[in-house]
Amino acid sequence: MENRVIYEKRYELFIYAAIVGIIAISLLKLKTLEIIDGATLQNFAAIFISIILEGIPFILLGALISALIQVFVSEEAIAKIIPKNKILGFLGASLLGFIFPVCECAVIPIARRLIKKGLPLGLGVTFMLAVPIVNPVVLLSTYYAFYDKPSMVLMRGGFGILAAITIGLLVSLTEDGKSSPLKNKGYREEYGCYCGCDSNDVLNKYKSKLNIILEHSIREFLSISKYLIFGAFISAVFQTLVPRELISSLGNKPMASIGIMMALAFLLSICSEADAFIGRTFLSQFTTGSVLGFLLLGPMLDIKNTFMLLGNFKGKVAGKLVVYIGLIIFIIAAYTNVLTGFGVIK
Template identity: 45%
Template sequence: MPSNVFRMSMQVVAAICFLFIVLIFVNRDVSSLAYVFQTDQIQSFKTIFISILLEAIPFILLGVLLSSLLQTFVSEQAIRRFIPKNPILGILFACLLGILFPMCECGMIPVVRRLILKGMPVYIAVVFIIAGPIINPIVFAATFMAFRNHPAIAYSRMGLAFAAAVIIGLLLYRFVQSNPLRNSRVNGEGHHHHHHHHGSFSSKVNSFFLHASDEFFEMGKYLVFGSLLTALIQIFMQRESLLAIGQGPISSHLFMIGFAYILSLCSTSDAFVASSFQTSFTSGSLLTFLVFGPMLDFKSTLMLLSVFKTKFVLILSVLIVITVLTCSLLFEHLF
């Protein structure tokens, strides 16, 4: 429990710093912030905040239930049996594994740690961690619903995530040879005590509901926080300032990388936050947000650091930033 409080408080501090820096850059006159407290601004804030929450919650609930079902009733051995021995096929398989096992990254990281200890190659495991939260049917449906007026975003998100994950997987296969795990014991997997219960059916059902409720409140907490910060940014920042950042060829992508990292949203709900920026930001920068966030955010960084060595997490983080940014810029240029 203390680690949860620490994680959340650190995220709040980081988000306040992020928002403060943005406001310093875009607001020349601090007194102009007084307009935020006007009635119509408060009404806009409530509308944005509540609409994001209401649209996203059904998808979070569906994702959590399916994640808990797989976590409780499907063993790591069952997943490992399907993995091809060929590196290229292994990477492609790991990219598509989320279609069969649509779990959020919170559930994946502890499971993947056990898979590595049982012999799964690191590059395949990492590809599963970064691609699984995006390339799955629940996330596709959520993105499609969020961008009903621009469905190409949903397809592009899947394609971009697939391309980025394959590139990162190949680079890890080529350059990372040593064992990156922090230790070799199958314990200490963080606050999500995900394990398979080999007891009776009733104990598995109990485990399922326990896991689902824990995961729902964990994800819900980040969704509320993300919706709140999104609504604040939309009413704090003047329209012209938001457009200036959002239409910038590089600034829009960098802003969205920072925004996605701080928010730490679940991939089943982040599309509803992104869609609220449709009129201000370019499609390419929205894709950066939608692909980068599930691959690397504040929450997953802490979880990765609890499992992998710091040097490996730094290498992986740099790879994700460069690959996603490059792929998004190429996509924007080509399409």
């Protein structure tokens, strides 16, 4: 068991080093082939490094808070806070992120355990989708990234709550409730942990709470920061190497821009505590609605989340969630484009 944990740590460090190495080699090769000049390379480096430096403090803060919650807050405590009244329950589940800020990687197994203990599926889904957005660390990072556009913070928080409740209600209405929506064994449940940022329950019995918190924080930071690096790389490429004419032609189209930014959010799989800094770089070239779609979809659905959904929920339920999330976020993003087009939101 201990050897497995050591192997996972080494694997995370290897992936981390490989991403950095591939980026460095690619840039050097492009420079050698004279595909990019020195000025372009300097501009790329400035954008790339600035995104990482802005995002890392919030990842560190989020990792520490997530570790504290993992150690000191139980699922039973979360379940007790959710109101028993159905209407108030959905609202309460959507607002729990203000009290228990957990990353999107850790929230899926928590939601699974709550549902397994009797929480209605719709409330569990609402909790799972809202927490990574309605989160003090996430909203603070969004405010910091969009310092001159505070409306983005309000739209992300407000529409995030609306989307989570709507999807939770849709799931609640379309599920019969007779059979369990969960798979018999959750994603990596045999090891007592569900994601690369969690600590092993068996080994935790022999460690102090401080050691567990530090280990959890380090592992979550390593797990998440590689996505930030890759996202910063893609963003810097868009800003410096992709022709402005191509970006403008795609970014100015209301529907196409939404599709592109939602696809980007899914593929990049950036932690919600740092994705605002990536989204900010596209604001001057893509529509407001498409950037909002990027900020809403990523915490709810990306590559790593999809695998975790498929690993924890039955295929039919996971498929519904994927469809509902994509559809609701697209509608919200399109509606935002209409509002901003008429000058309602600045």
